[in-house]
Amino acid sequence: MINKERLGELLVEKEIISPVQLTEALLQQETLQLPLGETLISLGYITENQLLHFLSQQLEVDFINLSENDFHAIDRSLVNILPLQVCQTHKVLPVFVLDVENIRQITLAMSNPLNEDAIHEVEEKTLCQVTPVLTISSDIDGGIRRLFQLEDVTREAISPEELPQIIEDRVQFVNKLLAEAIQLKASDIHIEPHAREAHVRFRLDGVLHMIQTLPLAEIPPIISRLKIMGSEHHSSMQLDKKNIPHEGSFARVVGGHNVDFRICTFPTIYGEKAALRILDKTSRASISTITDMMMAPDTMRRFLRSIKQASGIIIATGPTGSGKTTTLHAAINEINEVGLNIVTVEDPVEYHAGDFINQSNILPQVGFTYPRALRSLLRQDPDVILVGEIRDLETAEIAVQAALTGHLVFTTMHTDDAAGAVIRLVDLGIEEFLVSSTVVSSINQRLLRKNCPHCSEDYLPSREEMVDLMIDTEVIDEILQNVDRYTIQKGHGCPLCRNSGYQGRQGVYEFLSVTPAIKKMILEKETSDIISFRAREQQQLNMLFEDGLRLVLTGVTSFEELKRVPRGDYPMRSIEEMLKIADGET
Template identity: 40%
Template sequence: QDGRIELNIAGRPVDLRVSTLPTMYGESVVMRVLDRGQVSLDLEQIGLRSKDLEIIRKLILKPNGIILVTGPTGSGKTTTLYSCLNEANDPMTKIITTEDPVEYNIDGIVQIPINEDIGVTYAACLRAILRQDPDKILVGEIRDLETAQIAVEASLTGHIVFSTLHTNDAPSSVIRLVDLGIEAFLLTATVEAVVAQRLVRRVCSECKEEFEPTDEVLMELELTRSDVQGRTFFYGKGCKVCNGSGYKGRIALFEIMMMSDRLRDLIMDGASTQEIQNAAREEGMQTLRDAGLIHIYDGVTTIEEVVKETIVS
């Protein structure tokens, strides 16, 4: 079973997402804490660098198309999507979302919770939304072919659609949609961009210290000693502020793949994920690992965090 608990702790609104599962020895319970008082839906505050922020703002203003945000559960996809909608939210723009569940309540946006037990699925909800004259649509997740097809239909009829997928990186999302059954010519005509993201922990500013990584550690990033000459690395030794963990807070890593004529041609030709990724990198795409390295060099996070959350591209 899944459920939600709303609490008010010391004047701060806190949501608990609760999941229970019966086991041989009793209930297994997992609770995800969403501190709404700590969440900023300001696009400038989610960790985008100035170049990426400019790209995202241009995407939000597009009159039609599909914008996908991809990553595992808990990688910050919802916060990114809501920040995009919050940026676009004004009295002249009708925004409708369908979610499972509704994570944040935003004034001025029509939000519809999914309830599959009574037939309110993503696909059914999205069909109904198209009859409500929306300007921008958020679909919590593209889970099946029917939802993907309706999202494509919405895009082709003059709507901008935001949604999520669960893939390892941006290029994989294209292959995922093809595997679902979306024809390549429809995909290339509708998808404008794919944003992959991960969350890594920030090294604690109160106890961080410089250190010299070993060659073995550098190999985990596929770097050599000459690659990092002149660079400074940090780790958190642990203190009261960070409860001895060496980390305090999190920051997002972003990988933004903009669709281009070259990428569209590759997709139409049935190119592999690696071929699409290579072409995207040649056109300037920064991978998740690249973004992680920048934060390592800036002293924001550690090698261990980036190795754990990203893969070599």
């Protein structure tokens, strides 16, 4: 343990302060009645950051940054186990709790990890073993204010003592919940009644996380409040009809963010559940560029070439939440210029584009549907049209007609692979010769969580792990025999990634150019599987799973995340060939 005498000696030994400065600090300490470290800081002999990094090395205690940008790492439910008074008295902040070998441990941010009184009181209050981490004092103060929502009336803290009062005020409780979701950058909120209690979960980086549990009796009034809010733009959210689904939407300014919420309620055996989709227009104000998407070099080159065509249809495909809208907005942002009239019709507008791009929401409840909007848009002298989604034959027919008459059309569909999107148009009722004449390209994608940059370490996967992913035996042998050539990593979990091992998301892509050979296969009514297989050989194309494996071998994501990508029924190339194709070297 480092006492004040030993601390001073070590600082002098490491030439961080001089012997004269140490003597002066020890004399001043008696007057200031402060710990030696704080005295040195107050005298200007050392900065708090220098002191904490020094202590981190000497005590072998992790140092974490809890500034505004990294506050999302904290488990917000900890307000229910450690009172505000304890945090303020000892200047500590709970970060997260986990079970290690049946021992419940709490990671505690402290500016002074030698404060045994603080550690003992936290252990008594939480019944957890404390693992201290070093944090700048001002960050702890700010973290306490944000964790306990002391900065904003709409974000007051929910402690066990205050919970009944706050839940009685439904407006306040719901506002706090929405603010918390925005702060954590959640994409969805789920409020779900079950047999004994209700769960509140947020979707973070594509995965649901438990945020809070509530008594079952509190859920109906919370759902009612959300229905009232959701009726701002819809009249169908009836409070008394609890045995049928309801949909609605509303807009709010939350913590300085302009946010649209889409709410859907659904009856379950334990009562109504609610799901809210969050569209944070403030955080989406800056549209991603094609470069930001970190496609493989060859995929990026082909995609850029396709979006600069004068006419045709470009399709982004994949399941809901796979980043299709982001891809298309990056594309129209790439080609946007004063000489083009670019118009969009979406459901709803998620990104607010820049100058010269005109955006519109469809409103089916008043008859303003995709087909009606597209017909009208064609009389608006457009050069480029973005259609949020092709769902039916009527929309598909108008999109094809627009492409045939010299317009470039971007749209999305829901299929499993890039070739499937092309064949889906045929399945909707579009003639094969029209599909082959108009579709320029199709890009299939998924989003995978990225390894946390703060806690990722080199990792050697087992053969069994790769066999479970259905990686070909020859490819597994190649990986294991040449593992030193790759950067295979896995996050072990830390405060900055909520102990998940991941932070942020990255797209994986499969790009199909509709070449003359592909057009011929469409006219011959080949299946999407055959088109994919032949395109893979003819175009030297990496499939979705292969692009995901590329990201694993370059340390971007993990083998665990690769399970989210469909494997496909095709023999894999060697890793060397796969990487050459990705770099465009074939």
